[in-house]
Amino acid sequence: MNKPGVPVRPEEGAAASALARRDVLGLLTLSLGAGLPQPSAAAPAGQVTWGVHISLAPTWFDPAETPGIITPFMLMYAMHDAMVKPMPGGQLTPCLAESWSAAEDGRSYEFVLRAGTKFHNGDPITADDVKFSFERYRGTSSDVLKQRVEAVETPDQRHVVFRLKDPWPDFLTFYATATGAGWIVPRKYVEKVGDDGFKKAPIGAGPYKFASFSPGLELVLEAFDQYWRKTPSVKRLVLRVIPDESTRLAALKRGEIDIAYSIRSELAEELQRTPGLVLKPTVGSAPYWLYFPEQWDPKSPWHDQRVRLAASLAIDRESINQALTLGHSHLTGSVFPENFEFYWPPPKPAYDPEKAKKLLAEAGHPNGFDAGFYTCDSSYANIGEAVLNNLVAVGIRAKLRPLERAGFFKGYADKKFKNIIQGASGAFGNLATRLETFAVKDGTYAYGHYDDLDALFAQQAAELDYQKRKEILQKMQEIVHERAMYAPIWQLAFISGVGPRVGESGFGRIAGFVYTAPYEDITLKQA
Amino acid sequence: MKEFVIRRFGYSVVSLFLLSLTIFFFVRVTGDPATLLVEPGTSEADIAAIHHQFGLDRPLWVQYGLFMAKLAHGDLGRSFYYQTPVMELYLSRFPHSLLLAVAAMAFSLLVGIPSGVLAAVRVGRFWDSAGKLFALLGLSLPSFWVGLVLILFFSVYLRWLPSSGAGGPLHLIMPAFALGWYFAAAHMRLTRSSMLEVLGADYVKLARLKGLPESLVIAKHAFKNALIPVLTLAGINLILMINVAVVVETVFAWPGVGRLLYEGITFRDFPVVQGVVLISGAMIVCVNLLVDLVYAFIDPRIRLEK
Numbered sequence: 001m002n003k004p005g006v007p008v009r010p011e012e013g014a015a016a017s018a019l020a021r022r023d024v025l026g027l028l029t030l031s032l033g034a035g036l037p038q039p040s041a042a043a044p045a046g047q048v049t050w051g052v053h054i055s056l057a058p059t060w061f062d063p064a065e066t067p068g069i070i071t072p073f074m075l076m077y078a079m080h081d082a083m084v085k086p087m088p089g090g091q092l093t094p095c096l097a098e099s100w101s102a103a104e105d106g107r108s109y110e111f112v113l114r115a116g117t118k119f120h121n122g123d124p125i126t127a128d129d130v131k132f133s134f135e136r137y138r139g140t141s142s143d144v145l146k147q148r149v150e151a152v153e154t155p156d157q158r159h160v161v162f163r164l165k166d167p168w169p170d171f172l173t174f175y176a177t178a179t180g181a182g183w184i185v186p187r188k189y190v191e192k193v194g195d196d197g198f199k200k201a202p203i204g205a206g207p208y209k210f211a212s213f214s215p216g217l218e219l220v221l222e223a224f225d226q227y228w229r230k231t232p233s234v235k236r237l238v239l240r241v242i243p244d245e246s247t248r249l250a251a252l253k254r255g256e257i258d259i260a261y262s263i264r265s266e267l268a269e270e271l272q273r274t275p276g277l278v279l280k281p282t283v284g285s286a287p288y289w290l291y292f293p294e295q296w297d298p299k300s301p302w303h304d305q306r307v308r309l310a311a312s313l314a315i316d317r318e319s320i321n322q323a324l325t326l327g328h329s330h331l332t333g334s335v336f337p338e339n340f341e342f343y344w345p346p347p348k349p350a351y352d353p354e355k356a357k358k359l360l361a362e363a364g365h366p367n368g369f370d371a372g373f374y375t376c377d378s379s380y381a382n383i384g385e386a387v388l389n390n391l392v393a394v395g396i397r398a399k400l401r402p403l404e405r406a407g408f409f410k411g412y413a414d415k416k417f418k419n420i421i422q423g424a425s426g427a428f429g430n431l432a433t434r435l436e437t438f439a440v441k442d443g444t445y446a447y448g449h450y451d452d453l454d455a456l457f458a459q460q461a462a463e464l465d466y467q468k469r470k471e472i473l474q475k476m477q478e479i480v481h482e483r484a485m486y487a488p489i490w491q492l493a494f495i496s497g498v499g500p501r502v503g504e505s506g507f508g509r510i511a512g513f514v515y516t517a518p519y520e521d522i523t524l525k526q527a
Numbered sequence: 528m529k530e531f532v533i534r535r536f537g538y539s540v541v542s543l544f545l546l547s548l549t550i551f552f553f554v555r556v557t558g559d560p561a562t563l564l565v566e567p568g569t570s571e572a573d574i575a576a577i578h579h580q581f582g583l584d585r586p587l588w589v590q591y592g593l594f595m596a597k598l599a600h601g602d603l604g605r606s607f608y609y610q611t612p613v614m615e616l617y618l619s620r621f622p623h624s625l626l627l628a629v630a631a632m633a634f635s636l637l638v639g640i641p642s643g644v645l646a647a648v649r650v651g652r653f654w655d656s657a658g659k660l661f662a663l664l665g666l667s668l669p670s671f672w673v674g675l676v677l678i679l680f681f682s683v684y685l686r687w688l689p690s691s692g693a694g695g696p697l698h699l700i701m702p703a704f705a706l707g708w709y710f711a712a713a714h715m716r717l718t719r720s721s722m723l724e725v726l727g728a729d730y731v732k733l734a735r736l737k738g739l740p741e742s743l744v745i746a747k748h749a750f751k752n753a754l755i756p757v758l759t760l761a762g763i764n765l766i767l768m769i770n771v772a773v774v775v776e777t778v779f780a781w782p783g784v785g786r787l788l789y790e791g792i793t794f795r796d797f798p799v800v801q802g803v804v805l806i807s808g809a810m811i812v813c814v815n816l817l818v819d820l821v822y823a824f825i826d827p828r829i830r831l832e833k
Contacts, residue, residue, distance in 0.1 A: 055790050059610040067564050067577075140573050199610065215609065215619050217693065217782040242691050242780040243789075244671075250678045250690040409562050413571075437570075444571060 044223035044235035046524045048502060050516075051248040052239050053262040056219050061202040061210070062195070066139035066180025070284065070426060070514065077517040078221055078237065080204035081228075082183045083111055083130060083160075084176035087518060088509045091341065092176055095229075096125055096184055096205065097160075106167030106464045109175075113158045117228045119186045120209045127154035132187035134162075140428070141179050167464055170432060173341065178428035207232045207520035217241065232520040249497065252277060258499040259516060265382075268326055268495045276500040280507040281328030281493040284514040285337035286426035288383060290315075290487040294418060296448030301371070302419075305484055306363040307396075311420075312487035313356040314394040317349055320386040321490060328493035335438070335486040336477060339512035342431035344474035346481045349488060356394040368395020372419030377409070378402035384422050387489065391420075413444050424492070431473045432460060439480055453479055501525060528823065535819050539812045546808040547598070550801050551591050559583075560607050560795035581607055594801070603805070604798035608790065613802035616787060621769070623693050624783035627776070628768035630699050631707035636761060639711040640754070643718025647726060647753075648745060658715055665712025674705045674778035691780035702779040706772050710764050714757055721753040728752075762814050770807035 052074075059065045060072035063080055076082075084100065087093035094100070097111040117125045131152045137145070148168050153161040164171060175182045189203050202210050207229070208221035219239040223232040240257060242248045249267050252260040253274060263271050263279075272279045292308050294300035301307050317331045332338050333349035360368060371391070376384040381402035388400050398420055403411065411417055423445065425434070440457045441449035453476055460472040480486065494514035498505045503523035506516035516522060561577040578584040582593065597604060603613035646658035681701060682690035689698050725731060726749050734744045772785035780786075784803060791799030 055608070057609050059608075065610070069564070141570070143572050143576060144570075214782065215611070215616060240692060240780070241782075243786070244675075244691075244778050244780070246675050247678060247691045247778060247780055250683050253683055254686065254690055256690060256692075404558070405563065407558055410559060 042233075044225065044232050046234050047236040047238060048234050048259065048522060048524065049238040049240060049257045051242040051251050051257040051260040053243065053245065053248065055241050055243070056213075056239060058199040058213065058215070061199050061213075063133065063180035063183030063185060064136045064138055064195075066137075066183070070428075072180070073513065073517075074515040075219070075239075076180065076183055076206070077515075078206055078208040078519045079202055079210055080183045080185070080206045081117075082176065083113075084172070084182060086177055086510050086513060088521075091339075091511065092172060096130075106169065107164050109162045109164075109171060111160045111162075113160070114228060115158065117205060118226055119189070119205050120203045120224055121186065121189060123186050123188060125184060125186075125205055126157040127160045128157065129184050129187045130154070130160045132190070133184045134181050136185070136190070137179070137181040139180050141174055142181070145174055145179065145181055167462075169461075169464060169466075169469060170430060173430045173433070178430075178433070207518070208237055211236075227520060229518070230520050233523045237519065237522075252497050252499055255499060255501075258502050259505060260497045261494075261515070263495055263497050265324060268497075271495075271497045272326070278498045278505075279326070280496045280498050280505060281325070282496070282508045282514040283328070283330050283339075283491050283493050283512075284426060285339060285428075285491075285512040286424055287332065287335050287337055287491045288380070288422065288424040288489040289335040290387065290489065291421040291423050291445075291447075292485070292487075293415070293421060293447035295485065301363070301365060301369050304363040306359040307365070308484035308487065310356040310359040310363070310394060311391060311396055312484055313350055313352045313359070314390045314396065315349075315387055315487060315489065316351045316390050317490060318351065320383065320390075323386065324382060325490075325493045325495065328495060329490040330493070332491050333481075333488050334477065334491075335480070335488045336431055336434050337512060338491060340430050340434065342470050342473040344431075344477040346477070353390075353394050360395055365395065368397060371396045371398040373401040373417070374398040374420045374422065375401045375403060375408070375411070375417045376422035377405050377424070379405055380422070380424070383489065387422065415447050422489075431477065432457075435473065435476055435480075439476070439485065450479070450483070531823050532820065535816055535823075539816045542812050543805070543809060547595065547801075547805060548591075550804045550808075551594060552587070554795075554797050554800045555587070557792075557795055560797060563794055564607070598805075603802035606791075606796050606799050608794045608796045608799070613798045616799065617784060617802060617806060620782060620784045620787045623781060624769045624772065624776075624785065626693075627699065627702055627706065627772065627781060627783055628765055630703035631710065631768055631772075632761065632765050634703055634707035635710035635714050635764075638707075639714030640718050640757065642711075643715040643757075644722055644745070644750060644753075646715070646719045647722030648741075650723070655719075658719065662712040662715045665708040665715075668708075669774075670705050670709060671774045671778050673708060674701070674775060677701045677705060678778075691778075693782055702775050702781050705779070706768060706775040710768065713764070714761065717760055718753065718757050721756050722749060725749045725753045759818060762818075763811060766807065766810045766814065770803060770810070 054071060056075065060075045061079065063076055066072050066076070081096050083095060083097040084092050085095050087095070096114055096117055098114040100109060100111040102109050111130070113125065113127060113130070119125060131154050134152055148164055148166070148171070149162055150165045151163045153163065155161065162171070184205055185198070186203055190198050193201065207224055207227040209224045211220040211222045213219045218241065221237040223235050225231050242251060245263055245267055248257070248260040249263055249271060251257045268279060271277050290311060292302040294302040295308060297303055321327050321329050321331060330338060331349055333346040334343070336343060338345065360366070374384060374388050374391070381400065384400050384402060388398060391398060412421060412423060425438070427433070427437070435457060437443050438445050439453055440446060441454045456472050456476050460469050463469040463472060496507060498507070501524055503525045504521055506518065506522045509521065510517055560581070561574045561583070564577060575584070582590060594604065601614070603617070605612055606616055609616060642658045642661060646655040649655050678690050678701065681688045688701055692698055731744060731748055734748045770784050771788065772783060773789045775781065776783045776785040777789050787799060788803045790796065791803060
């Protein structure tokens with residue numbers, strides 16, 4: 001057991017702490033307050049139907065196979081529950097665990113399970129299930145978790161201890177927010193039916209039970225009236241797959257569905273104009289940017305910081321935002337997600353083409369220059385066209401080169417591109433994981449590196465003091481910003497629509513989560 | 528006859544083998560499926576784990592050998608995306624596609640054949656021009672556009688029909704029309720040209736000279752013979768409707784095989800694409816084999832030719 005235990009405070013807001021030192025009482029007060037089962041409201045009634053934009057895969061019914069995309073969480077929030085997960089109260093909200101604490105030396109974490117919680121089949125949730133779920137996990141980042149966690153101990157059925165090989169400040173980020181390892185499945189049931197059987201008839205601990213699934217057609221869920229947090233208000237949820245967004249909008253207008261995911265551009269305007277329908281923009285964790293891979297090459301114009309800054313000043317983000325996402329994307333001025341832990345908010349990005357031209361002239365390009373290719377993922381070539389027009393207007397003359405998504409990211413990672421790259425990332429994690437991938441030496445998408453950033457990165461990785469680590473990571477973001485390593489564009493809005501029958505839709509309640517959740521909070525309007 | 532059957536059967540097996548080889552290697556030219564299953568920025572270790580899970584880290588010839596070994600046992604592999612056996616997925620979608628294809632085929636034949644006959648017997652007149660216009664529109668209007676216009680008019684404005692999905696007979700009307708129009712146009716054109724050819728044949732002229740009424744000449748002597756190539760084409764078209772109604776099934780959210788193929792292509796789900804293409808190819812090869820055998824049975828010149 002940890003002695004003495006250092007509790008982790010589930011902080012309010014997006015930048016919830018992983019290793020803040022607070023007293024046990026504070027943690028318990030907050031977590032118990034957030035977690036106590038609420039008095040049952042009226043019995044669940046009615047049905048809410050979704051028009052889902054992507055085919056639902058049975059692999060998403062099993063938290064053990066959570067891939068590195070956000071989509072499976074659309075289903076996991078309904079059918080399953082986690083020890084700790086992002087909720088309206090914060091990124092690290094106690095759920096099946098009523099509290100947790102970290103050892104002083106950062107080498108172990110102890111979780112206390114909430115009493116009286118049950119799976120859909122009535123079995124109680126035990127420490128054994130938590131250990132089994134972790135050990136069974138084989139989804140994204142499973143290798144990182146397995147390499148760093150030495151052992152999972154279950155001293156009794158309400159306590160679970162994770163022993164780490166070395167101090168790892170990001171343990172909770174990975175366990176609770178970036179993977180499916182902390183989502184709990186019933187050991188006895190899984191062992192009885194096997195992996196395939198579990199995917200055909202999953203049993204979880206979430207607010208909704210699996211009822212039926214027709215591959216490619218729809219998933220039907222029924223309210224679980226013994227869910228610990230509260231009894232869901234809506235009895236039946238139907239998630240219908242409608243791949244074409246025009247058809248989704250038509251179905252929403254006709255009242256065939258109540259919620260339509262992903263309605264973009266002109267169709268979003270149409271949705272906005274339709275009486276009775278409500279536009280629901282949510283901003284996920286996917287910033288977009290321009291990257292200058294030649295900034296380390298002294299012969300390239302991009303080596304000059306003024307040129308990179310000029311490119312950033314040339315982008316009319318407000319107009320592009322209005323045109324493409326009806327003004328709902330966030331112009332954060334950062335290439336890191338604003339809802340991530342350790343985020344540093346930079347100054348508002350400016351649009352100043354005159355200053356951009358002046359900077360180019362100072363850098364030796366009074367008539368602009370031929371900037372080569374502007375390479376982007378073809379799915380987002382519309383952003384590229386708009387940004388490129390802005391660049392050309394100040395004299396940065398580039399040619400748009402949209403590549404098919406997979407080819408683009410492979411080329412980006414293989415460091416095959418030159419000139420300008422329009423990049424984006426919606427990967428899970430925190431600021432440390434993002435910086436590691438995009439800004440420091442040997443990062444998957446880093447074409448070069450700066451020694452001071454590398455040194456700071458190494459420093460934060462060994463820093464156990466939360467506040468000090470935060471300061472280092474924020475300093476790194478400042479450097480990335482000041483050096484104009486990137487020209488940020490925006491943090492993209494995901495636009496959906498809600499029909500007239502829905503009361504609380506669940507959109508935008510969890511920071512960085514673009515789908516509806518928590519499902520138990522969704523309501524229908526009274527007839 | 529025996530030698531002919533063995534030879535034709537051998538051709539069919541070789542065709543399927545070449546198809547398996549082509550689809551297996553061509554689908555891999557499209558790129559790495561792992562990059563579509565994760566967010567950009569995902570670690571290389573995660574991508575390598577996906578490669579390992581799907582066996583994509585093995586040499587291509589090993590992958591192909593394993594694929595063929597499984598295929599010999601009727602196993603088309605497991606979908607990367609759905610993590611479900613491809614055969615199970617195919618069979619779950621097949622009834623929906625068959626229903627849609629039969630409805631669209633019925634529409635295409637009921638409209639295409641009579642209008643083709645009418646156009647042939649009224650060459651250069653109103654019905655011929657109307658038929659040509661119908662065929663021109665059916666062949667040139669993109670089916671996604673037709674589908675969306677139908678949804679807009681009949682679902683959103685008139686509110687007569689459900690916009691999407693499968694369920695009752697009302698769900699079937701718009702997708703069957705959108706899918707069937709193209710084939711109706713094809714059947715109309717073939718019927719017209721086939722009828723024109725038959726109507727100019729000596730035996731039809733003879734029938735007319737014998738003083739038979741024109742309606743009897745058309746119905747009894749011309750139509751039956753003109754129908755043979757149309758029905759042969761319809762057989763192949765039915766298979767295409769079942770397996771590759773990609774656009775219509777996507778627009779109407781119809782849970783059929785075409786949408787499965789679309790999903791397979793979108794997610795670079797190699798086993799799904801391979802499976803659907805191979806099953807579709809096998810169906811076509813079987814139909815062709817059957818037609819060859821029937822022809823050979825009827826006409827000895829065919830089975831005796833070297």
